Amino acid sequence: MRAMSFLGALVPGDETVVAECRRCGTTVDRNASGCSMCDSEDIVRYEIS
Numbered sequence: 001m002r003a004m005s006f007l008g009a010l011v012p013g014d015e016t017v018v019a020e021c022r023r024c025g026t027t028v029d030r031n032a033s034g035c036s037m038c039d040s041e042d043i044v045r046y047e048i049s
Contacts, residue, residue, distance in 0.1 A: 016048045 020027050021035035022042040028034075034041045 017045055018048060019043055019045045 017030045018027065019030045019032060020043070021038060021040050022044050023040035024035060024038045026035055026037045028036065028043060030045065032043060035043065
């Protein structure tokens with residue numbers, strides 16, 4: 001448990017958002033409305049805290 005507390009102190013408290021295209025898997029800008037590689041509009045966003 002102490003190790004997790006120590007690691008938690010090293011990681012900033014802000015959430016990171018990763019966005020990617022569901023069709024081809026390309027990572028896109030978090031505010032993108034479509035994929036520049038395959039033109040799909042099916043973008044998924046993951047919030048990592």
